[in-house]
Each structure stands twice: as C-alpha cells, then as structure tokens.
Amino acid sequence: MQQSAVHIDEYIITERLIAGDPGAQELVYDYYGPALFSIILQVVGDTAKAEDVLARTFIQVFKNVVTYRETGSTTLFGWLMRIAREQALKEAAVMEQDEDGSDDVVKHDSSLLQRFANRLPAESKTIFHLCYYKGLPKEAVARMLATQPDEVMVKLKDIMVAFRKFLGE
Amino acid sequence: MELNHYIQSGIIESYVLGIATSSEMEELQQMRRLYPSLNAEIIAVERRIERTALAEAVSPSPYLKQRIFQHINWREEISPPGNDKSRYTFINIHSKDGQHITVHKWWRLFFIITFILSKICLFFAIYYFLKYQQSRERKVEQRMHTEQTVSPE
Numbered sequence: 001m002q003q004s005a006v007h008i009d010e011y012i013i014t015e016r017l018i019a020g021d022p023g024a025q026e027l028v029y030d031y032y033g034p035a036l037f038s039i040i041l042q043v044v045g046d047t048a049k050a051e052d053v054l055a056r057t058f059i060q061v062f063k064n065v066v067t068y069r070e071t072g073s074t075t076l077f078g079w080l081m082r083i084a085r086e087q088a089l090k091e092a093a094v095m096e097q098d099e100d101g102s103d104d105v106v107k108h109d110s111s112l113l114q115r116f117a118n119r120l121p122a123e124s125k126t127i128f129h130l131c132y133y134k135g136l137p138k139e140a141v142a143r144m145l146a147t148q149p150d151e152v153m154v155k156l157k158d159i160m161v162a163f164r165k166f167l168g169e
Numbered sequence: 170m171e172l173n174h175y176i177q178s179g180i181i182e183s184y185v186l187g188i189a190t191s192s193e194m195e196e197l198q199q200m201r202r203l204y205p206s207l208n209a210e211i212i213a214v215e216r217r218i219e220r221t222a223l224a225e226a227v228s229p230s231p232y233l234k235q236r237i238f239q240h241i242n243w244r245e246e247i248s249p250p251g252n253d254k255s256r257y258t259f260i261n262i263h264s265k266d267g268q269h270i271t272v273h274k275w276w277r278l279f280f281i282i283t284f285i286l287s288k289i290c291l292f293f294a295i296y297y298f299l300k301y302q303q304s305r306e307r308k309v310e311q312r313m314h315t316e317q318t319v320s321p322e
Binding site: 025026034035036037039050055059062075078081082132137156159161163164 | 190
C-alpha cells in the first residue's frame with residue numbers, strides 16, 4: 001500500500017506525544033489539523049468558530065493523550081476525529097442556543113459524509129443529519145420525527161450498512 | 170459467521186463516526202476481546218475515512234497554530250520546566266505561602282451582615298446607656314429637689 005509509506009509511524013508518534021514532545025505535537029497538528037478542521041467545519045459551519053473548536057480539540061488531545069491507550073482506540077486519527085466531532089457538537093449546541101435560527105445549511109458540500117447523505121432517501125438523510133451533525137440521541141430524533149426510538153435505531157442501522165457499502169465503493 | 174454478520178451490520182462505521190450508543194460501544198468492546206480480528210476491520214474503516222479526510226482537508230488560519238502552541242507552552246511552564254523554550258512568563262496570582270486561605274464568596278456577605286449587625290447593636294447599646302444615664306440623673310435631680318423643698322420646713 002502506497003498509503004502506509006506516506007503515513008507517519010503512529011506508534012512512535014503517539015509514544016512521543018505521550019512523552020509531551022513538542023516536535024511530535026507540531027507534526028500531528030500539521031498532518032491532521034486541516035483534516036480535522038474540515039470535519040469540524042461540517043458540523044459548526046462558521047470558520048472562526050471552527051478554529052476555536054480546532055484549538056480546543058488539540059489542547060484536549062495533547063492533555064489527554066496519556067489516556068489514549070486506555071480508550072481502546074485503534075488508530076490515532078479515529079481517536080482525533082471522535083474528539084474533534086465531540087468538541088464541534090458542543091460548540092454547535094451553544095451556537096444554536098445563542099442564535100435560535102436553525103439554518104441547517106451544511107457547508108462543504110462535497111465532503112465524504114455529505115456525498116453519502118445526499119444519496120439517502122429524505123427520511124434517512126434527516127436521521128443521519130440529526131445523529132451525526134447534531135449529535136442527538138435516538139430518543140430525541142424519534143421525538144422530532146414523531147416515531148419510536150426503536151424505529152430510528154433500525155433505520156440508522158440500515159444507514160450504517162449503506163455507509164459501509166459506500167465506503168467500499 | 171456470526172462475526173461476519175456483526176461486521177456487516179454497520180456497527181463499526183457507527184462506532185468510528187461516533188454515533189454508536191453506549192450499549193453498542195460496550196458490545197463492540199466485548200466482541201473485540203472475543204474476536205481480535207475485529208480490530209483490523211475497525212482500522213480499515215478508520216484508515217478509509219482518514220484518507221478521505223486528508224484529501225478533503227481545509228487549512229485553518231496559519232495564526233491558529235501559534236495560538237494553540239502558545240497556550241500549550243503556557244501550561245507546560247506550570248509543570249516542571251523541562252525545556253528552555255520558555256518564552257512566556259507565568260504569573261501565579263495565588264500565593265502558596267501557607268499564610269492565606271480561600272473561602273467561599275458567601276462568607277463576604279456573612280461578614281458584611283455581621284459587621285452591620287454589630288454596628289446596630291453598638292448604636293443601641295450607647296443609645297440606651299445614655300438614656301439610662303439621663304434618667305438616673307433626672308432621678309437624682311428630682312430627689313435633690315424634693316429634699317431641698319422638704320428641708321426648710
């Protein structure tokens with residue numbers, strides 16, 4: 001795989017991160033920062049706010065990297081991505097409270113997840129949107145769509161099966 | 170076969186995206202212990218998303234990096250000053266000499282109320298003391314007056 005050649009040696013890099021090596025921190029920021037920024041931007045929408053979220057994400061990452069092995073994460077990017085999304089959802093929740101104007105325009109339309117969402121039928125698209133971009137629990141999604149949480153669970157499962165196929169394409 | 174069915178259910182994708190429920194996450198961790206080969210599946214999905222995320226990357230402002238690392242350097246100076254990269258001065262506002270204590274802000278209110286109450290008490294103490302003294306003087310005066318009026322007879 002050509003990809004692995006380009007890929008930074010994760011084990012060494014995480015060891016150096018855990019040791020608090022500033023060089024490793026910069027390397028990880030330079031390598032993953034823009035990718036995470038794109039993920040955050042999809043949730044938050046606003047560039048300035050997304051930058052705040054990215055800053056918070058990396059500060060949390062460097063602080064909590066000692067617990068990385070305990071979290072049972074398999075890849076560094078997977079761990080980073082989940083933290084970035086969590087932070088972005090927190091920011092998005094605050095923004096919604098402040099503004100109240102729920103303009104659900106997700107910028108960055110060509111992203112992988114958006115491309116996938118665009119393929120889904122309307123209802124599934126809404127469920128995926130509420131679960132991923134809004135981070136809502138299934139019960140809340142069910143209430144919003146006036147259905148049962150179990151039904152949302154089943155639909156979401158189908159969506160994830162479809163996503164698996166989509167990734168395999 | 171069961172494992173294959175489990176993998177095909179999209180649970181890995183759900184976990185990787187961060188939308189799996191806590192019970193699903195627990196189940197996945199259990200399955201990972203039972204079938205270590207699941208890890209390879211998770212890695213494959215994470216790598217696939219990583220590759221796209223790297224390809225779709227959007228650069229944040231170049232100043233952001235400076236902001237983040239400045240913040241981290243600040244924090245590092247509180248913990249052992251290992252490297253001599255210390256360009257920032259950390260000022261500890263909290264004195265740690267063992268001579269100062271920190272208390273809840275409600276103590277301030279308590280203190281103000283106690284202070285005011287003590288002033289009111291003091292005022293009344295003086296006021297009644299003076300009144301008492303005045304009445305005593307008046308009594309003495311009265312007695313003297315009656316004695317004066319009685320004695321000439």
